[in-house]
Amino acid sequence: MFYKFFKYFLVFLCLSACCENESNQYEQTIDEHWTFKNVEDVGWLPATVPGSVHTDLITNKIIEDPFYRINEDTLQWIDKKDWEYRKTFTIPNNILEKEHVQLHFEGLDTYANIYLNDSLVLKANNMFLGWQVPCKPLLKEGVNVLRIVLESPIKIGLKKRERLGYELPNAVNDQSEKGGVGKKQVAVFSRKPGYHFGWDWGPRLVTSGIWKQVKVVAWDTAKLTDVFIHQKKLDETEASLIAEIEIKASKDFQADIEILIDSTRKINKEITLKKGVNNLEIPITIHSPELWWTNGLGNQKLYTIETIIKENNTIIDAVSKRVGLRTIEVIQKKDDLGKSFYFELNGAPVFMKGANYIPQDVFLNRVSKADYERIIKAAVESNFNMIRVWGGGIYEKDIFYDLCDAYGILVWQDFMFACAMYPGNDAFLDNVKKEAEYNVKRLRQHPSIALWCGDNEILTAWNNWGWIDQVTKSQGEAVKNRIWKAYEDVFHDILPNTVNKYDRDRLYWSSSPSSGFGTLDSLTAGDYHYWKVWSNKEPFSKYNEVIPRFMSEYGFQSFPEFESVKKYTEEQDWDIYSEVMKSHQRSSVGNENIEYYMLQNYKKPKDFESFLYVGQLLQAKGITTAIEAHRRNMPYCMGSLYWQFNDCWPAASWSSMDYYGNWKALQYGVKEAFKPTSVIPFQKGDSLEVYVVSDELKNQNAILSLKALDFNGKVLFNEEKVISIKSNSSTLYFSEDISNIVKKKLLKKSLIHIELIGEENTEIDDNVFYFTEPKDLKLTNPNVSFNCIKKDDTTFEITMNSNILAKNVCLRSDVKGRFSQNFKDILPAKNYKILFYSEGKDITIDAFKNSLKIMSLFDSF
Template identity: 85%
Template sequence: MFYNPFKYLLVFLCLLACCQNKPNQYIQVIDEHWTFKDVKGVGWLPATVPGSVHTDLINNKIIEDPFYRINEDTLQWIDKKDWEYRKTFTVPKDVLKKEQIQLHFEGLDTYANVYLNDSLVLKADNMFLGWQVPCKPLLKEGVNVLRIVLESPVKVGLKKRKRLGYELPNAVNDQSEKGGLGKKQVAVFSRKPGYHFGWDWGPRLVTSGIWKKIKVVAWDKAKLTDVFINQKKLSETEASLIAEIEIKASKDFDATIEISIDSTRKINKEVTLKKGINNLKIPITIHKPELWWTNGLGNQKLYKITTILKENNAIIDTVSKTIGLRTIKVIQEKDDVGKSFYFELNGVPVFMKGANYIPQDVFLNRVSKEDYERIIKAAVESNFNMIRVWGGGIYEKDIFYDLCDRYGMLVWQDFMFACAMYPGNDAFLDNVKKEAAYNVKRLRQHPSIALWCGDNEILTAWNNWGWIDQVTESQGEAVKDSVWKAYEAVFHDILPNTIKKYDRDRLYWSSSPSSGFGTLDSLTAGDYHYWKVWSNKEPFSKYNEVIPRFMSEYGFQSFPEFESVKKYTEEQDWDIYSEVMKSHQRSSVGNENIEYYMLKSYNKPKDFESFLYVGQLLQAKGITTAIEAHRRNMPYCMGSLYWQLNDCWPAASWSSIDYYGNWKALQYSVKEAFKPISVVPFQKDDSIEIYVVSDALKNQNAILRLKVLDFNGETLFKEEQIISVKSNSSALYFSKDVFDILEKKLLAKSLIHVELIGEGNIEIDDKVFYFKEPKDLKLTKPNINFDCTKKDINTFEVTLNSNVLAKNIFLKSNVKGRFSQNFMDVLPSKNYKISFHSEGKDITIDAFKNSLKITSLFDSF
């Protein structure tokens, strides 16, 4: 037989590429050359792991893009089938000599029967869990076969539903009728993301798949199975930590634990390990610690602490943890009106600015590292300091929390329960216990985790949405008691006890919204969700009246921009009431509400594209009103998290960044409204008030300059004063009757321009305020002039001005990238400089300039 050395070299290089070996360990990632098929089918097709059935069907051209037009409707058969994935992999002879060999499954979606060489080794039933399976007796030298059969989550859910014997109330986000199930909703029976079954901003695409990595892990003697660096005390001079180390040993032996801090200082401890699980605690002291702060308040110092297990100076295993040193508390103290609710970071009360976050795609494998980086950087640039990971999605991937650590973004972390009552049988509760312990231990090391919350809106739904009466009247008192008992078992027993055991220094908040453990929401304590603006068609002005201690949800919808809409529609669909546009709007009152509110504030747009543009202005107007009200009322109110930051598919929704990553008008407005020091004009009855809100930790002197201008730029009134901006506060600095500064007949063609000028004549902030709704303003056609210069290979600067007020200018370019500002007002005869960062290849100045289009509100009617 002909000997081909290159063949064996290729095999060796392939093995090397998929193995990530530590000292004493062998790690092989099993991620290439998978195949899949319908269990009842015959033909195997190429598959991508990590991935999902839907994306594999797309890649093999079996189905069309589920997000295009109404393709989703024709793809509901996928979740009714069982699917099988298959992979062969090679295990070298020397690996089989290792004392311990395991298969690590980091994430299986969801009901997975795993076979190794035709032997069943695992029956997984929770998408939020990782699984470790001993497999040494079943492995063979050379080729091995791994087979994973994924049972239909719908079929399994239907069986569990029938077995329960009674109906569980829910908010009907499970779009069971679209899935062909009638009223038989099954989402709550499976520990997988609720939004996969549909939500009022997302499609119904119930996935199955291998959504995280699979590894073969082999080792001798011992393995570091858990390392937690527990912060015990923190002061300016010293941080006292405890390294809580779990080691699994296959035999008794003497060993050394070496701990290094930032690869410099080392701690050594001699230990005697016993066969089985060993738990050790080793104290660590860091002198003159550098603290971790949120975005805008300081640096995000991260210490790298590496734990090394040795025997006779030979390394057996290593684990590195990145930690941040900070104290985080939720302060709830009684006061004259109720009880405070605010986050105290390193002893400083901090107003929380941010949004609710959902998974970035229905198909989780499509979210890249670059996507995570882009969304967290957008939050940072928009002056966020908190993101709420909402309970109907996933416990996010490690990279999400790593980025939050790096950029100073605190995380309000929900457990994955939302808007429904859940089963209370032993199997379900045991599954929840494992899920909670696994994810708390996985995430507790991150300095970004600020709070653990049991559920989203379940407590308030049970008590205020008619669920108690619904269950009692249709199924009786006994069923009602069983449903509530199941709630208490999860949210008042399992979850708080998990936090107490594994992360006792962080607050467990049982339900959002609420005013305390098991206590309904209130404006005078706890956190609050306010939806009467939108759901009840209350005016935006209600945001100025409904002020809670911490607003953790509120929102208003808009459509994506026209260029985004064109990606999932055809020209015949360009009407908000077309079949396709309604399909990409999952709120039952969505398009109608947008139009209702729009015509209250704006003239009717002239065409479809203009409607989308004005809809974004409307959303920005509403949410900015709320943010300014919340910040203006600090310290009574100490948080503003709007719904929602992002999308999981292209649709009309409450997002401020659309599915394709484009910033809506809202995101630009939020960036301004969340500035560290912000000027907030406000009309209270017939008085104009100017507040200055500051997150800064020091007072600073500034000039507050106010002008009343007509739309041609003529100054009608001006006043200037030197002020001391108070640290970490909101204060009123100017108040005057409207008609002391402007005649009534000029209200529709005048504005207030407020500037806050700091040291060195540097503008800290400026705001424009109007006396009338946009539809009542006497706008004239602006003549907008612009010029462009190239600053570097990917950055352009646009300088523009206008002869008259140009309201809400919208800059567009077909070059992929983003403007630093957009949708803002351009005042007469003032120059504005806006940067544009291109994401693509080198673009010439002429090409960019020719691609640029600028419109304003005047052009939309």
Template identity: 50%
Template sequence: MAKSLYLLLLSVACLFQSCTSQNKELMINQELNSGWQFAESGTDDWLPAIVPGCVHTDLLANGKIEDPFYRLNERKLQWIDKKDWVYKTTFDADAALLQHDRVMLDFKGLDTYADIRINGDLVDSTDNMFREYQLDVKPFLKEGNNELEITFRSPINEGIKKYDAYTYVVPVSANDLAEIGEVEGGKRVSVFTRKAGYHFGWDWGPRLVTSGIWRPVYLKAWDEAKINDLQIVQHEVTKDKATFSALVELDVEEAKPATITVLADGVELASSEFELSKGISLNKLEFEIANPKLWWTNGLGEQPLYNITARLDIDGQTTELSHRIGIRTLELVRDQDEQGTSFYFKLNGVPVFMKGANYIPNDVFPSRVTHQMYQNVVNTAKESNMNMLRVWGGGIYENDEFYDLCDEAGILVWQDFMFACAMFPGNPEFLDNVKAEAEDNVKRLRNHPSLGVWCGNNEILAAWFDWGWKRAEEAKSQDNADSIYATYQKIFHEILPDAVQKYDAQRSYWASSPSSGTGIPADLKNGDEHYWGVWWGKEPFPNYATHIARFMSEYGFQSFPELKSVKQYATPEDYDILSEVMNSHQRSSIGNETIEYYMLQDYKKPKDFESFLYVNHLLQAEGIKFAVEGHRRAMPYCMGSLYWQINDVWPVASWSSTDYYQRWKALQYYVKKGFAPVLVSPYLTGDQFKVGVVNDKLEDIQAELKMKVIDFDGKVIWEENKPVTVAANSSADYFDVNEKAFLKDKDSKNQLFVVELYDGGQLLSSNEFFFSPVKDLNLPKPTVESSIAAVDGGYDITLKSDKLAKNLFLTIGDEDGFFSDNYFDLFPGQEVTVHLKTAISKETLNDVLTLQTLDSSY
């Protein structure tokens, strides 16, 4: 359609909308999120409640418990999940409401075993945190005031009943912290309840098992019909047009004619008359969008979004439902090649290297996560040059706004179903529950262009075949072992892929991460890999660059939060990694000893706790740098690098690159550079020293590679410049020498290699390389000068140093602010300007600004 015609139709549509805005709406939609109270079941101690929320946050808000994250308070709160809790509110139902054909309560999230009563009558009972429940309540309502009461039965007590009734013990990883939870007999009951696994504990999270109304509640009423769902199915995409089907699911009261219209941003694209039949029906309309603008991932293009609306008109009454879409093609390519089977995503016909991280919920209490918190984590991913986040299977199917933000930012989502590190019961009730859960969430999320792939589970196949679970179960009972794995196959090879095929057939399904195919354990040639040889195996950091699969979907290294964050959950008497509080906020069974082991390989022992935190950040960042650069250099063999993890659920020592308070660690600054569209990467492999260049852009680059060796005073010892042509979407080496020959006349303890890639006068990428461990370097004591200039939104801080300032760290004490760069090496004579985003005054900044370098940490 020509632009002028499109604008004409848009103006006509707007006029039409203004003319019909007075039409009677078929649907009434009212929030029921106010006026709630809660109490322990069997008591009359009613207290105000916040909905959405949970019992822990309500107890905290009412001063009944202390902050669960502070010091050792988590241990004092394990009684909460053994109790039943009751929530209640009242609402009015006037005669007009009751005259509607249907009145329904729409629960977007109940956690988890809930008995729902209206005016004392049981309406229904629920048992899945991940499902939405729409309940017909008209028969239970009376004109005037009505009481809605929900009793949440203890997830632990319900779990114990199911555990005891089951014929064998279902294997569960030690991440179910039953001992901390003071569960009868240490029973790991988490797998019997369809609830966020991380609530029962993890090796980076607390055990705080919640109950409550964790997503909104709506009272809905309608006549004639309701639009249950709208699916936009994309067909052909060309430069001139994109063709689609709109699948409109209706719930109809009685057979009669109706008109369904499809609009894009207010412009009518299709309209058709239907003879509706009573009950649930699926109605299809074909439409097209002219001159479509394609949706691209971050770094490759823009993210245009189209608002598609289905409007139902019956006898002049209208109701509508809208979803945003992006027009793009995406496939998970699994082709045989000389090395094995590929595993990469092709977007709009282009193979794309996936750069990103694993993502967990932003709080152990998900109802506390604000829009700003979602915005911060997605913006962090975007600013860090990422194009993918993996929503991990032990958390939650995220709120719609998370996917909306990813749509806007160009971040593809690897979406796990919510199963992680455990086998599951196979009774029909459980399997039916899983089937309904899959339908709910696939249908809810399928229109998002950011949704990239569905994955059945996290590490369960690996646990069965590689962690010894299969052998252990077979040693106890072959029949039980067979039953356990048959249930695995039922869920992950039948129920979940069937749901994807039925409700979202255009997307790929991957049964388990990591694996080499359905039911095939992971190797390095045919699928994705979780590599934990570094960390759990205490293998050296350089192994990150050699242990490489077709797609690296998980790997990581720990660090504690920075001191500013530690102060929010601990006191000075706790400032020792071996203190009781620090140990409680370190959930890895080998955490502290492993950090110390790796630290002493490369660094001298820090002089105090604050210095330990700083050096620990550097250790984590430098370690993951090996992985990020090694994975990217290995493209196209390897086509993805997702480190574990971008965020935290509470303040803790973990593998995160931003802490619970969303403060960037050194790792986040490092991956921002490591994931840049163009990367220059010096590295050692065997006896050779090489410089690789990775270009994610879709055009060739004519550039100049500038290399030099300088000493710590800035003197140039050696240099070489060479023109290079870097092909589009490629990785290749552009410098290759024997390491010993190259270092023959150089001093590795007092000199470093610096490389820069220029396109004319524009610096595309820079990097440096030290040939000796940091602990063996003769680091000077630099004098770093700084000058501060006020600018919009904060300050520009310009820095100079007379000698190498290794890992310059800027901080402003306990004040709030964000530095555009940090933890970087400042070379002699180099001038660097860092922007500080903050609201503090210049006088305060002068008082609190501190500069730290590595040499001062010993």
């Protein structure tokens, strides 16, 4: 805590010194007292910046909540209008005397014409870029007026589509018909998030706005325009780094460069700066470096390296970077079965555990720092070590990557292209080149960035989804070739060359899924997306058969919990086939598929609330089956990233956490399935096999205990064995014919409880195995009892037990907070301790206990 305070104190001192001296830096954020209007209107309304047109319309009560019931349908007019934002501001008089004054726009959505005092200074056309505009000649003493006219992305998109002269194939995630423009999809023509135009888990709400901060920045003499701490060599004894520094100077002069490492070590260098852009390299050596590790494998040491320019001992500019020292490689070596694909961190192979991440809201300004902290902490608690930032969303805000750095979550970073072919004209390609350079340079310092991936599913779609034939038959061979050339220009030229130039030590992976650069996906090489469970109604058991080298996408849907559904529905909507529930389900086969799989695995739920509960159990059952299969098959398979972690609105989807941040059964399930050391039972034919999987980097000794029990707790089989768990491995430790464990007539009313006991009798992991599907289990009504104590101001401990098996016990509370475990099987005569983390401090034990609701699978039918 002191370290963090001290770092910010140093930065404060630097900035204070700058503000006191006329020759130094000045920065003013312009974020208050904006107004906005439809350009066709006369009256102005209050606006929020950063923000969006939709959220400003909501705040001013012009429109209703777009997420409530089917309000979305009535709001499609918004994206066809042009909107104007206005702000008057003053800056201190002495700032006008500075040599350079700029307006910085960190994010504009998307087609923005910027006027300063009625002079056009910028025409922005890319939501993923930051913009810097020299403005000194146009500024004046006193009041200045800044206007931003946001042109309709739909109207511009339609013009670009018409000018292109041919059709681009896409996966029809762009819900253009809902938007009132027929089958004229326009998402690919704008460098803006694809999911804003709709997806099979999201609404169509095409935003405009000023989505990041606006600043006035002024400086004299020189400015640090880029600092990159490039790691050249790393071993146990020494880290060799190069500070690659870009300085823009307004004159020739002698300067001092000072580099501080964790505020304790200083490097000084005298240099001569020439007027214009100067590039220099300064070597840095750190002895006995502390390495950066992923969650679960070690600490996340981040060195603070500050670069300071001085003239005559006066600070001109300073930049601070947080640097994690680690090596990361994607190992692709030929073997007897194909080619490996795994991440090696600091020389150790690491099985990647995590999920695909989408933006947390359609309206990005509503995602707070607390929201980012909550979701990354959920990833950490769920034993993730990787998140894939998917290509139909955004290059996330800096805070996202800062948190991944701090908590040890690696990022598979897609460029923002997904499920469609894109234009190839010069203006589009030039825009993409600027976008790629800007974001690679912005994010490359983060140790959490594991690789750069060109696109999501485009290579697969072009070759396997019928697009080649579709284009050739309808538009001819020449158009087909032109579309493919555009693909190669972006994904085989611009993007790899950008990564190679600005972040040369990281892998560029051209498309996900694929087995190599420009090569189609395969189970024996590269990464893989598997969707036949869900799309083709293959059974969950197929997850045990389809094992790739790295599974970067697979998934199964569920609904949010009942309390979440209540927030966007009315009682009349409480049927999965009601108009509202279908509207909040964007997969064309979604609700039907959930019901189909449910009846294959579970008894028909008795009511709507029970259906939501069982649907979550179903999702957890499917995905944890896949996770266990992937981990069981390491090192052949070395990654499992399910689809998807979160939601951008309240809906049925593949998420493990709903839009409101509530953990579904799946999130609790993956927390268990991704434990560093896991015991995994698996039925192979007539035999029961038990594997132990370890991500640990050292061996450990344990006791493996197996007990077969009937649902009343009677022991039918008992075996213990001392085992040595190999580091970073999956090992089979038990195999026995099921008939030697439990008699056939007892299979529907018995289970096997497997425990892994470590030193001092501590439980490393446990798992429960059933011999049949949940619908065939002979469950009876359990008597679940519990007691509560208050551990501290925000934490309650619940002790639970049951007289007989209580399957999938779900705890709910009206108190805002979260349980440490949920949806657990409570075995007879065994005590379970579960924590509840309250978001409030003034909750009494009685109030909390009275708020608790308990439901088990038996209660659902």
